[in-house]
Amino acid sequence: xxxxxxxxxxxxxxxxxxxxxxxxxxxxxxxxxxxxxxxxxxxxxxxxxxxxxxxxxxxxxxxxxxxxxxxxxxxxxxxxxxxxxxxxxxxxxxxxxxxxxxxxxxxxxxxxxxxxxxxxxxxxxxxxxxxxxxxxxxxxxxxxxxxxxxxxxxxxxxxxxxxxxxxxxxxxxxx
Amino acid sequence: xxxxxxxxxxxxxxxxxxxxxxxxxxxxxxxxxxxxxxxxxxxxxxxxxxxxxxxxxxxxxxxxxxxxxxxxxxxxxxxxxxxxxxxxxxxxxxxxxxxxxxxxxxxxxxxxxxxxxxxxxxxxxxxxxxxxxxxxxxxxxxxxxxxxxxxxxxxxxxxxxxxxxxxxxxxxxxxxxxxxxxxxxxxxxxxxxxxxxxxxxxxxxxxxxxxxxxxxxxxxxxxxxxxxxxxxxxxxxxxxxxxxxxxxxxxxxxxxxxxxxxxxxxxxxxxxxxxxxxxxxxxxxxxxxxxxxxxxxxxxxxxxxxxxxxxxxxxxxxxxxxxxxxxxxxxxxxxxxxxxxxxxxxxxxxxxxxxxxxxxxxx
Numbered sequence: 373x374x375x376x377x378x379x380x381x382x383x384x385x386x387x388x389x390x391x392x393x394x395x396x397x398x399x400x401x402x403x404x405x406x407x408x409x410x411x412x413x414x415x416x417x418x419x420x421x422x423x424x425x426x427x428x429x430x431x432x433x434x435x436x437x438x439x440x441x442x443x444x445x446x447x448x449x450x451x452x453x454x455x456x457x458x459x460x461x462x463x464x465x466x467x468x469x470x471x472x473x474x475x476x477x478x479x480x481x482x483x484x485x486x487x488x489x490x491x492x493x494x495x496x497x498x499x500x501x502x503x504x505x506x507x508x509x510x511x512x513x514x515x516x517x518x519x520x521x522x523x524x525x526x527x528x529x530x531x532x533x534x535x536x537x538x539x540x541x542x543x544x545x546x547x
Numbered sequence: 548x549x550x551x552x553x554x555x556x557x558x559x560x561x562x563x564x565x566x567x568x569x570x571x572x573x574x575x576x577x578x579x580x581x582x583x584x585x586x587x588x589x590x591x592x593x594x595x596x597x598x599x600x601x602x603x604x605x606x607x608x609x610x611x612x613x614x615x616x617x618x619x620x621x622x623x624x625x626x627x628x629x630x631x632x633x634x635x636x637x638x639x640x641x642x643x644x645x646x647x648x649x650x651x652x653x654x655x656x657x658x659x660x661x662x663x664x665x666x667x668x669x670x671x672x673x674x675x676x677x678x679x680x681x682x683x684x685x686x687x688x689x690x691x692x693x694x695x696x697x698x699x700x701x702x703x704x705x706x707x708x709x710x711x712x713x714x715x716x717x718x719x720x721x722x723x724x725x726x727x728x729x730x731x732x733x734x735x736x737x738x739x740x741x742x743x744x745x746x747x748x749x750x751x752x753x754x755x756x757x758x759x760x761x762x763x764x765x766x767x768x769x770x771x772x773x774x775x776x777x778x779x780x781x782x783x784x785x786x787x788x789x790x791x792x793x794x795x796x797x798x799x800x801x802x803x804x805x806x807x808x809x810x811x812x813x814x815x816x817x818x819x820x821x822x823x824x825x826x827x828x829x830x831x832x833x834x835x836x837x838x839x840x841x842x843x844x845x846x847x848x849x850x851x852x853x854x855x856x857x858x859x860x861x862x863x864x865x866x867x868x869x870x871x872x873x874x875x876x877x878x879x880x881x882x883x884x885x886x887x888x889x890x891x892x893x894x895x896x897x898x899x900x901x902x903x904x905x906x907x908x909x910x
Contacts, residue, residue, distance in 0.1 A: 449833055
C-alpha cells in the first residue's frame, strides 16, 4: 500500500512535467519567439528595404512601423478566444503583418501588393523565374510553383505562374 | 486481514477523492476571461432535445442566435461550437452529440476546411477538455494532438495543469464544482460594435485545394448524418475575414452538388440578410455581434423552417416553458451588457479588451 501511494505521488510530480513548464493556456498561444541576446546576434535572414527603412522579420515591430510613417490603411484581426491582435499595415506597394507575443508586436510577414516595390536583390511582381534563380540560387524548396528560400529566421517565397512571379512574401519562421 | 484490506480501500478512496478535487481545482475555469473554454461542457447541462445542431468554429457560436430561431420560428437548436474548432473536432463532437439526441438537421460552417492538420494545443484544450470521456473524445484528441502533446494529459488533465498551482485565484475555488451558465444554447453573446473599416484581400496561394484530411472528415460527417437520417447543411458564415477564396467556394459548391447537400454562402447574401457591417459586427467583420446574429438567424430560420419542414414548437407547453426561461436569460444578459457598455465603454466582463486611445469601438 505504501508503495502504491509513493507511486501515485511520483506520477504527479514527474508525469506531465515538460520542458515547457507553465501551461500559459490562458494567454496567446506561444509563437516560440526566441528573444535572448544570443538570438539577436544570429543572422536575421532576408531583409526587405523600403526607401531607407530596413524591415526584418521576427523583430519588434514598433520601431519599423514608426520609421515607415503613417500607413495607407490598417486592419486588425483578434485571435479567436485569446487576447492579442494580428495586425496588417498597408503601405504603397506592400503590406506588413505583425503578431503579438507577450504584449509586444513582432513582424511576421511582408507581402508585395504591386510591382512598385522589389526585393533588395531586384525581384518584383512580374519578374521572370530565371531572374529569381539568378538572384537567389538553387538552394530552394519548390512545391506547386511556390519557391521557398530560407535564411536565418526568414522564409522568402516566390509564387511562380506562367514563368512569372505572381507573389512575393517575406515570412518569419515561427518555432 | 479484513481490517487491513478495509484500511487499504479507505486509503485508496481517500487519494482518489483528493486527486479528483485537486484536478477540479487546477483546471482553468474560464469564467472571468476566455469564456470559450466552457462552451463544450455547457452542452451537457441542457437535457432537452434540439431539432437543429450547429457545429463549427466561432463563425457559428458568434453568428447564430438560437433564441431568435425559437422566437421567430419555434425551432429548437443548439450550437456545439468552439474557438477554432477543426473539422475532425466537429465530426467527433457530432458523434458525441448523437449519444444524447438525434436532431433533424445538422449545420456545419465550412471555414474549418482550410485547416488540414492539427494547429495549436491552446485551442485543442478549449474544445476538447470539456468533452465527456468517450470513444469520440479519445478519437478527437488523437486527431487533434500536436507533436508535443500526450493523450494521457487529456484523460487526466491534472497532468497538464498541475503547474497552475501558483496561478490559482478566487475563481478557481469559487467554481471548483460548478460554473455559471454563459452561453445561450451555445451562442456567446456580444452586443458591442466595431465597424468594418478595411477588408483584407486574400493572398495568392500556391494551392487552393482543401486537404485530404479535411475532405475525409467532411465525408465522414456526410455519411454519419445519412446513416442517422439527419439532413446535413453546409454554410459559410458572413464573416469578412479570414478571406474566403472563390476557389474554396467552388469546391464547396461542387461537394454539396456531388453529395446532394444544401450549401448556403451567407457572404453572398449579406445585403439581402440585412447585415450592415457598420453596425452588426463587434470586431471589424470577423464575427457578427448580437444584432447581426439575430438578422442572420431570422433569414436562415425561414430557410430551415420551410425547406427542412421543421416543426414550430411554440405551442408545446413544456418546451415553451423551457425556452421562456432561456429567452429571459438572453434578454437579461443583453441588458447587463448594455449597462456594462454604458459604465465602462467596453464589455469588461464578456471578453472584450479595453479600448486604446485610437480604438474605433463604439456602442
